[in-house]
Amino acid sequence: MFESLQSRLGGIFDKLTKRGSLSESDVSEAMREVRVALLEADVALSVVKDFVKKAKEKAIGEEVLKGINPGQMVIKIVHDCMVEMLGSDDTAINLKAVPPVAILMVGLQGAGKTTTSAKIGLMLKKKERKKVLLASLDVYRPAAQQQLEVLAKQAELNSLPIVFGEQPVAIAKRAMVEARKGGYDVVILDTAGRLHIDEKLMDEVAQVRDVANPAETLLVTDAMTGQDSVNVAKEFNDKIGITGIALTRVDGDARGGAALSMKEVTGAPIKVMGVGEKINELEAFHADRVAGRILGM
Amino acid sequence: FTKRKLDDEALEELEDLLITSDMGIATASKIVQGIAKSRFGKDISSEELKAALADEIVPILEPVTKPLNVQTGRKPHVVLVCGVNGSGKTTTIGKLAKIYSDQGLKVMLAAGDTFRAAAVEQLKVWGERTNVPVIAKETGADAAALAYDAVVQAQADGCDVLLIDTAGRLQNKAHLMDELEKVVRVIKKVDETAPHDTVLVLDSTVGQNAHSQVETFDKIVNVTGLIVTKLDGTAKGGVTVSLAERFGKPVHAIGVGETAEDLRPFEARSFANALVGLDD
Numbered sequence A: 001m002f003e004s005l006q007s008r009l010g011g012i013f014d015k016l017t018k019r020g021s022l023s024e025s026d027v028s029e030a031m032r033e034v035r036v037a038l039l040e041a042d043v044a045l046s047v048v049k050d051f052v053k054k055a056k057e058k059a060i061g062e063e064v065l066k067g068i069n070p071g072q073m074v075i076k077i078v079h080d081c082m083v084e085m086l087g088s089d090d091t092a093i094n095l096k097a098v099p100p101v102a103i104l105m106v107g108l109q110g111a112g113k114t115t116t117s118a119k120i121g122l123m124l125k126k127k128e129r130k131k132v133l134l135a136s137l138d139v140y141r142p143a144a145q146q147q148l149e150v151l152a153k154q155a156e157l158n159s160l161p162i163v164f165g166e167q168p169v170a171i172a173k174r175a176m177v178e179a180r181k182g183g184y185d186v187v188i189l190d191t192a193g194r195l196h197i198d199e200k201l202m203d204e205v206a207q208v209r210d211v212a213n214p215a216e217t218l219l220v221t222d223a224m225t226g227q228d229s230v231n232v233a234k235e236f237n238d239k240i241g242i243t244g245i246a247l248t249r250v251d252g253d254a255r256g257g258a259a260l261s262m263k264e265v266t267g268a269p270i271k272v273m274g275v276g277e278k279i280n281e282l283e284a285f286h287a288d289r290v291a292g293r294i295l296g297m
Numbered sequence B: 001f002t003k004r005k006l007d008d009e010a011l012e013e014l015e016d017l018l019i020t021s022d023m024g025i026a027t028a029s030k031i032v033q034g035i036a037k038s039r040f041g042k043d044i045s046s047e048e049l050k051a052a053l054a055d056e057i058v059p060i061l062e063p064v065t066k067p068l069n070v071q072t073g074r075k076p077h078v079v080l081v082c083g084v085n086g087s088g089k090t091t092t093i094g095k096l097a098k099i100y101s102d103q104g105l106k107v108m109l110a111a112g113d114t115f116r117a118a119a120v121e122q123l124k125v126w127g128e129r130t131n132v133p134v135i136a137k138e139t140g141a142d143a144a145a146l147a148y149d150a151v152v153q154a155q156a157d158g159c160d161v162l163l164i165d166t167a168g169r170l171q172n173k174a175h176l177m178d179e180l181e182k183v184v185r186v187i188k189k190v191d192e193t194a195p196h197d198t199v200l201v202l203d204s205t206v207g208q209n210a211h212s213q214v215e216t217f218d219k220i221v222n223v224t225g226l227i228v229t230k231l232d233g234t235a236k237g238g239v240t241v242s243l244a245e246r247f248g249k250p251v252h253a254i255g256v257g258e259t260a261e262d263l264r265p266f267e268a269r270s271f272a273n274a275l276v277g278l279d280d
């Protein structure tokens, strides 16, 4: 279904024989193909437009490097531009605060919050030797609290005991109190999935944030997300403030353009990638890998 | 409404609208060209334009509009529900259970997700909510064996419909797709006409990967229809239109929330109107 960018651009530049620098008309034609490739990869349209403009400015007048053809040159420029936009220097989970440090997990329904909560907990325990408490604030989805409890057991982490009928803000308070008492370094607060336009639930999670004062508020996003990614990211960022993005289901075959869209809209770095259903299937974010994928390389 | 001339710029705006619905460029430009043919250069209001767009979309969706009906003679009519992780399978089963029980049908659920943490408990809650029995084993049990037992049990109990949940799986994972294929194979050992429906649940926030999902699930388990969830958000689910064009799979219903009442029949006109931003 999807043609690789290489073969698309190859067609355009095959017609060119002369070498030298990239002309405006060559670049414009190439950028039409880049636009199509990005849209097929689910980069949001507004972000595609900005990206193409930026890449075009960079490409016009560039000397074609020795040993490569003009098509490859454009791909290189586009790829570099993509890596630059996707990447960031601070992809580590921020734990620079007085312990217990709270990490708040938010996002749409089914994005992977609960699974990623357990994954991050396990990673912090193993790699950073942190004492981690997991707490589920999801009182809505059937068996959500149980799900986190089971995952905590798998990761050999403690989870906050479930108190039937307790509401999210109260659970967050109790989690912080218990974490202080228990000498925990980190508390991961898993929240219920919610729509960015659900005012009541967005208010609720803002209250949770105010109670827990998290060092990280991670927006968990499915790598398969389409054009709606910009709406979701913008609303979550405006209403609760996002400090990072956790990209899930990177083990699928989606091109993952939502990563670029969300990074652009929030300015928040992509911090981790989920690459499977098991709790050890979490990786650090690699901008070059994701860039290559979005471009279909 | 102020009218404006339908020029290239206006057409590009229309195409952008469709692209941001996740329709995909090919279908979006085809639809816009359809409008350009009959109306290019004419003065037209934005409401008229949206209506014209919807008019182009409706004929694509109408042929795939088909409810998920239970054939009561089958005892049970077996519905296998599959899809990628987190798309809304288990919740949709809860909603279907409610609809069918309200119709007076005898319903049974099978907790075929024997993998994910608390998936069994989740479906059991839906069973309680809708007052419908749930066949389940412990997490880690063989999903195909569970499905087999469930069909046998549903037959013995004279159920009208059996809804089988499955674990979420990404379509590019061959071993998980093999496992799903095995579930179907084993169900056929009890009733070779089953499953009578194999429903793929799609999350409306999904982008172009939906094509790969339909293609692969269909190849492995012969998808008979789609249900599109989470349309209560801002995602328009425009990929449904290009899926209809390419695969022609029936679209049964749409999910519009998290409660048992939040499943609606799929309707071409209202879907198209919502997609282009027209009030119904």
Ligand SMILES: Nc1nc2c(ncn2[C@@H]2O[C@H](COP(=O)(O)OP(=O)(O)OP(=O)(O)O)[C@@H](O)[C@H]2O)c(=O)[nH]1
Binding pocket: A107, A108, A109, A110, A111, A112, A113, A114, A115, A116, A138, A141, A144, A191, A192, A193, A194, A220, A247, A248, A249, A250, A251, A252, A273, A274, A275, A276, A277, B085, B086, B116, B168, B170
């Ligand atoms: N393949 C794959 N599956 C994942 C990944 N992360 C989560 N999942 C699966 O996605 C599904 C949903 O994950 P959850 O963690 O329950 O998602 P959630 O955001 O907590 O869902 P809600 O609480 O209902 O909003 C489950 O089937 C998980 O196993 C991932 O990185 N890869």
Ligand SMILES: Nc1nc2c(ncn2[C@@H]2O[C@H](COP(=O)(O)OP(=O)(O)OP(=O)(O)O)[C@@H](O)[C@H]2O)c(=O)[nH]1
Binding pocket: A109, A110, A141, A193, A195, B083, B084, B085, B086, B087, B088, B089, B090, B091, B092, B113, B116, B119, B166, B167, B168, B169, B201, B229, B230, B231, B232, B233, B254, B255, B256, B257, B258, B262
């Ligand atoms: N807003 C909204 N949420 C929905 C809808 N359908 C399902 N959900 C939510 O989406 C999340 C995932 O739903 P599930 O039914 O657990 O999805 P699943 O496909 O069974 O997930 P796995 O079994 O983990 O693959 C839950 O939080 C549901 O409440 C819908 O139509 N609208």
Ligand SMILES: [K+]
Binding pocket: B230, B231, B232, B233, B234, B235, B236
């Ligand atoms: K919607």
Ligand SMILES: [Mg+2]
Binding pocket: A113, A114, A115, A138, A144, A190, A191, A192, A193
């Ligand atoms: Mg959850």
Ligand SMILES: [Mg+2]
Binding pocket: B089, B090, B091, B113, B119, B165, B166, B167, B168
């Ligand atoms: Mg499920």
